Amino acid sequence: MNPFIIPLNDWAAGERNFLSHAGLEFFQKFGNTEILDADVNVEIRVLKKSAQKVEADLHLSGTVTVPCDRCLEPLEISVDATPSEVFTPGEDPDWDLSQAVYDYVCLSLPMQRVHPEGQCNPDTVRFLSHEEREDEEAEAEANSPFAALKGLFDSK
Numbered sequence: 001m002n003p004f005i006i007p008l009n010d011w012a013a014g015e016r017n018f019l020s021h022a023g024l025e026f027f028q029k030f031g032n033t034e035i036l037d038a039d040v041n042v043e044i045r046v047l048k049k050s051a052q053k054v055e056a057d058l059h060l061s062g063t064v065t066v067p068c069d070r071c072l073e074p075l076e077i078s079v080d081a082t083p084s085e086v087f088t089p090g091e092d093p094d095w096d097l098s099q100a101v102y103d104y105v106c107l108s109l110p111m112q113r114v115h116p117e118g119q120c121n122p123d124t125v126r127f128l129s130h131e132e133r134e135d136e137e138a139e140a141e142a143n144s145p146f147a148a149l150k151g152l153f154d155s156k
């Protein structure tokens with residue numbers, strides 16, 4: 001049973017409130033492997049203006065756990081978003097808000113997902129910065145005059 005399907009047929013115009021929850025299984029159903037855990041409460045205030053126009057104000061609040069970009073250890077991120085949606089009911093008497101809920105939670109995640117300074121796992125950070133150093137060395141080699149010469153010879 002999808003907890004984000006709003007039935008629209010069995011009530012007249014007016015306002016209704018729904019309370020749902022998005023846990024880890026919800027995100028897994030969308031094929032998301034980045035989210036390690038989730039605990040997001042979803043309040044939905046549905047305003048049915050007419051049979052042709054329905055609006056919803058959502059309040060997504062809770063936490064989502066993703067791997068830290070720096071140390072790969074779980075990082076809990078707070079989610080607090082209040083998006084709005086508009087729906088024009090056609091043949092479908094139900095309004096499925098799951099895609100919207102999924103999208104808004106993903107959109108609310110920051111681009112940079114790292115623990116506060118000093119809270120990363122030092123073991124994995126060391127490992128990662130070592131990898132980075134190797135990349136830099138490889139890059140420096142590629143930028144050296146010899147690499148450029150090598151490129152010249154190769155192109156002949």
Ligand SMILES: [Zn+2]
Nearest residue numbers: 068071115120
């Ligand atoms: Zn970290």
